[in-house]
Amino acid sequence: MSSAHLSPHDAPALVAGHGSLSILTEDGEVLTLDRPAAVRRLERLSPPLVVHAPATARMLGIAPPGQPSSWFDLLELFAFVHPVRSVAPTPRGLALALELEEAEQGPVGAEVLPRLLVRLLADLRQIAQGPAREIVQALAVRLGQAGWIWAPVVLESVGVDGPLSRDALQPANALRIWYELPKWEETAQRPPPGSMPVTPAEARSRLSEMLGSQAEIRVGQADFADVATNAFAPREVIGMPRVVLAEAGTGTGKTLGYVAPASVWAEHNGGAVWISTYTRHLQRQIEAETARLHPDPAVRRQHVVVRKGRENYLCLLNMEEAVNIAPSRGEGAVIALSMLARWGRATAEGDLSGGDLPGWFGEIFGRGVLAAVADRRGECIHGACPHYQRCFVEHSIRRARDADLVIANHALVMAQAAWAQSEGVSASEQGDAPDATSSEARVPEEDGVPTRYVFDEGHHVADAADGAFALEFSGLEAAELRRWLLGAEGSRSRARGLKRRLDDLVATNPRLETPLEAALLAAKALPAPGWSARLKPDQGSEPPDEPPAEALDLMPALLPMPELAPEPVMDNPAETFLALLRDQVLARAGNDPRRRNGAECDLHPLLPGLDEAAAGLVRALGRIAEPLRTLLRRLEERLDEDAETLDATTRGRIEAMVRSLRRRALTPLDGWVSMLSTVCVPEDEGITPQFIRFIRMESREGQRRGEMDVGLHQHWLDPTVPFAATLAAPAHGLLITSATLRDETGLPLPGETERVWEAAEARVGASHLPVPALRAALASPFDYASQTRVFLVNDVAHDNIDALAAAFRALFLASGGGGLGLFTAIERLRGVQRRIAGPLEQAGLPLYAQHVDAMDNTTLVDVFRTETDSCLLGTDAMRDGVDVPGHALRLVAFERVPWPRPDILHRERRRYLSDGEPRVYDDRIARLKLRQAFGRLIRARDDRGVFVLLDRRTPSRLLGAFPSGVIPYRMGLADTVREIKTFFGTGAEQ
Template sequence: MTTLPFPALHASHSGVWLADADGVRELSRGAAIRAAADTPVILLNAPLVGQRLGHPELSGLDLLELYAFLFPARFIVPTPAGIARACALPVPASDGEIAAMLRATAIALLDLAGGDWSEREGAWTAAQSLARARWPWAPVVGPRLTKPATAERWLFSKLPEWDEAAPRPAPRTVQVDEDAVLTRLHALTGAGAEIRAGQRSFATTVAQAFAPRAMRDTPNMVMAEAGTGIGKTLGYLAPASLWAERAGGAVWVSTFTKALQRQLGHEGARLFPDAAERKARIVTRKGRENYVCLLNLEDALQGGFAGRAAILAQLVARWAAYTADGDMIGGDLPGWLPQLFRRNGSTALTDRRGECVYAGCPHYRKCFIERAARASADADIVIANHALVMVNAARGREATTRPTRYVFDEGHHLFEAADSMFGVALSGAETIEVRRWIMGPEGSGRGRRRGLAARLSDVASYDEQGGIAIGEAVDAARALPADGWIGRVLEGQPFGPIEHLLAAVRGLVFARDESGGVDAGYGLETELAEPDPALIEAAAAAAVALDALLRPLVVLGRRLEAVLSDAPDWLDGQARARIEGAVASLGWRADMVGAWSALVARIGGPADPDFVDWLAVERYEGREFDIGIHRRWLDPTRPFADAVLKPAHGVLITSATLRAGGDWDVADARVGAPHLIRPPLHFEAQSPFDYAGQAQVLIVTDIKRGDLPALANAYARLIVASGGGALGLFTAIRRLRGVHARIADRLAREGLTLLAQHVDPIDTGTLVDIFRDDPASSLIGTDALRDGVDVPGRSLRLVVMEGVPWPKPSVLHAARRLANGGKDYDDRLVRARLAQAFGRLIRRADDHGAFVLLSSACPTRLLTAFPAGTPIRRVTLDEAVEISRGLAIAATLGQESRETA
């Protein structure tokens, strides 16, 4: 067995322990930092340990890095219990036992490295590169790996190539009948499953979305509110899969959260038990920025990255050789891996700047993005997200394979997604990205990034007018902000017309700030109304600069289309694909610059009643990081209806909280239904859960608003009473951090772990995984957790909200509030948020728990957000603590009953 000279260090909120060959001893935080500085120590999640020791730059031999090297693309909960189970070691019973377990884990993993395992191929080659990058594990791991007798297939030689195929024929016109839907549903749920009337009614009703369309621009649209527990996922997969099978077309199932995307992927096993068939017929699609870019990765491996980023690149390369789909964000790349490197370099491994050269890339035939696009063209079910659906509809390249049948799950988020997609922002961050896209690296910039001239050099040599347009675009781009723009603006030394515009924006925002210095760490904004002369003058110069940029971009797009039409000898299949990609990318950028021009032209002129315009200075913890002019549609479902709904033949929009205590007129307006000729079909199925017996809503009346110590005490007492298993929701990051700082150590002394979004250096998805895995843990966070958490069972038995989630009083919200009923509009938003938060609590028929709202001023009119029959009580904190303790006991008994059964 391997022996290790290195000690192992474990730190939690309750203490610090060091284990070596002589045993385990408890240390002070200072002594632990000195020990880690004197000799390499074995750690589990170095950034987290460093944060708990108050030494963020702490480093050592991180077991998670070793695990990622040995087992790329394998899921693991990054906790002591998670890695112990993965290595078939006993789970430590207390914090004091963890350090010794970490040493034992390291020995077990190193022993495995000396043998044979399924991901061995490529490990020796990667270890040599990691040694050159000074990976701390390399001197220990390298000697245990046997050099292969023949050259290893690794990454670029290992990845398969995709094949071109003929375009898929248009879907056949078919009718999905009710009996066939119920038969398919029965097959999906299983022969022994309980027959649920609500699910059957849901399935047969939503099947009408797959009927043949009767009129142009008028889809068959069904809106279905299906309460938690109905089984709506299988309810709509039954008719969707049946239509796809009979019609030979694809149904796009769109979600808002990555959690639901993963759940849909798992449910696919019911449709297609064979893994190979499932991979071909169910495809997950995400935006380009989610996938590893092989060209960027190659650049990083060949010296484009240095230091710790170079180590991350090698570990990502190990993963890329084994990944199922190349998805770095929410796929099978461990979410905790980039966090170990403080995200140093991870974003540069994806295509976030729209610089893809398509067929001009040497890895084009192996590209994960292109493979997913081609796979989705022949799939039955495409699992996507709201943003991607809207992007594809508005400016997608895949015009011949555009879907005609959609299922929008989590449909209550469509308004939010459309608002983001169809908005415009002329800001420093946005404009500098366009400059970089056009001009490429400037000064001492290095890497593979190329400007327009380099990417289209062959076009410039073939088409004189195209070459002139490229040159004019590059010259015009010099008017956009360059590196260091924010510093120049803050110092009063802007350069160029756009920086001068941003400086004028900043001046007017601060002049009209009415906060009086309150919340100085947060952003400022003001309406774009009655602009001062400085802003009007700067806008006029900016408009000239933007027009000078827009014209050559439009000309270049036309010249590229002419090249495609001319089809010169050098225009082979790969060159054509590259130029087609450039045309699409140019169109996107030209649309963006055109929208900026329209926005600037608005300054000093009459307002457009369809839009809301405002000026903003973005700040984080007192530091300014962006300045801009913003425009949003007053009703963003208008462009959504035009781009997505009207061209579709069938649309299902469903959610457990589609109406959220309101009426169908409100729900229709939030998804764009009023912009269609024919109204949608409405369906409602109540949740089968016994909310009266399984849950309680407790409104705590004795916590004073703004009293942070009292708020922290309430959270601590409730979590202790529940024995963990609590989800805490906050409307402000600052209060979240304040509560965490006050109660984390206190809970640790009770043996309860507190996880915190925006505090722990762990991504949100991994925090939820840890929370789900440990019933004694609790998790606090903000809005992302209100919808992104699906934790059935005892791990979640208490939801605590810090107060009524009123909308933030922004310029945009004020305009929409005025246009949509004033106070009633606010109430609708609050009811939706309360309903979504309550929906985290009861996920199964045997779940029990309490929903606690720490607000003495919760209006009764908002309480229709909760399911009918749910007990709602106004109580003191003492009473809430006792009730929570009793419900936690019921949840424990329910878990024990399930385990016995």
């Protein structure tokens, strides 16, 4: 049936659960059907009215109805009407966002969906009377041309009943947002910040202003602000920053506690304080908290900027290319891009990941559209881009230059430090530093060089540094560099190579053409298209691995076309080396096929021939790097020699190419050469190594099913060493804070307090700095002894998935929902989810799961927070990134002790960094993870919660992870369930 003949007003409304369905028929009758009956009835119905069509289809066990949906999905309509408004993608979440009274009274059934439709269409009619009228009309027409199922009712609501007038915005142009977005203007460079200190009185005064007279008084928050001022004191000696380590218990209010002195310092000194956190989710929370500092959104936008890596943002050039080819790729591509254009005109940041784009957008409209339009690593052409002055990334960079607070993440901050290490100018080169440790590394990021940092979630500093300063020569990494240099080979992709990017900059100029041609010829030594299949001549002998979930969701219409069948490649040094790496890891990693994905082995002793292959690869990489270095130098010379004749556009293109060549090509090439040159040199058994090198084989995102990547990896033994040298030492002040900096064992041993602090300093790199850090610990204001209970269940077999699933089901039912289940393995998480989703749903407790539901983590947490009786299963990201105050999170259940992963990295660090006490080293890691998980429970004074550990093997020495006064009880599952019911029955509503 054509969408022109369908009306959502006449459609049956559906709300599905696991195994059942609530339906409001066309006659107004509400029915509850089991899954088979619901599926049969659905086959006879016209397209239904639903919320989140893919999730509804999954719950019914049927194929999803396309992307975008052939059903009337209210989320699609919501995305058009309110493109930047946050909403949990459930019926109740939508009802809350639209302020329906029913949302406050419990679950939302099918009978409410028509009311949601009426409210959305009323909102749309109101929007069509305002400034956005022309935009929504043009986009509605374009969506109608593409066959969007909602188009007829939308066109009617926005007042379009025929062709648009000639002077109106035309449908095709409505997608071309790059013509309409505001331009940024260059401003004078900001002078260096001053060094005026922040007094405790100033910090307390600012904190009081932000909190207001009606705010809850938090014990320790003002004390925390006092302590934090020390990180903003003037630096007295180069290479000796003011460092504060502040552990602030949950509920202290540390965010506003550090925002207060940071904002005062920024105002006094005309500089920016960079606030870094581990997760994008917490970035969003911190930015929301700054509304207390600047309630006016326009003022806040001027003073507070969120910064992320480029790959998180919409690229207007990629958007233009996607729009131009969309008509040839089908109606789905046009609809997805039209919805993205609606968002792109309304967004303030252009942030595709964790910003104001709904986290469920990719699941509804296809993840491929987001992959196609996102900025991609190394592809930005900066000033050569025709949309450069409207670019979302460039906007944020320039805003950050003049901001007071820049809210970044550890990954970006560490990446800047890593670039500084590879590209930077040390102070010794400038004549003012005695050694590398105290060097003033130049951060080559356009934002400028921060002097003051706040590291929230400071317990993750080492993890972030480990990722930023590691090296990896793998098939995917090397093939990606070849693709960047040579462009698409043997495929119909639109990927541009280096020659096309340079275009007329090198044409007819032999000094530039010659090194470019030499580098491109040498680049053929990198893995050629089809490399993965050639590394696996025995394809089919191994069981195929589960492909990444993201790979299954990509929308082919907007992705590069599949590669053509690869031709044999002769004498490829990279492939020769990779094949030997694969042989070595298969020979030494064991025979268990279940461990093939993620299999690893030591580099030494080398497989015969691997040393010669490494030496040949080093020579091949050098033949790529040297002409690129010559090309880069000559481009820089042209900037100098032709300064008087170069126009602004050409100068911008050359500067952009110089930056890209250095970061995208020379930095990895130099790192690979340095690492590969040491392959033949085994570590001296008597000397503590600086690096850990090993071989790893795994399935990676972007590979076809059953294919594996293989690579040589190099990690710092202690990743806080480069962090301290390249980021901490050059800074003037750092505040490193977390609720879990210290590993408190609870044992009254002599010198235990000092040992605990020394271990904390070592974990964040403070021990590598020449001056000691100021230490502070502020206790949580919560009464954990009365607000919580902790149970260690001692009769659930850890190796029996059925018993584990039964335990989770019983616990979630006992708490009446609001349960967060944490897992140390994805396989066990999925096994439990399959077994308990149906029974919980029948009891009225929806179950959501990371690595099962296609929603991103932020959306899953939003749903969990909204659906107060729902349950959520997750892994590490949920343990650290969930902030759900109130009744929505009242139970945390951990399936087993979170011991560190027993891989080569942990083995070597345990060996050399444990001070001869490997068990103590392992215990510390496990205790800190338990503390972090327990910390999810109580986020406010009136919260009550239960923590359950389903591991009868839990040693008593780990119980120091729980707050003083909390007594862990060891008992069976039945007794635990009874105690949970009693605890919540007397102190909380069921």
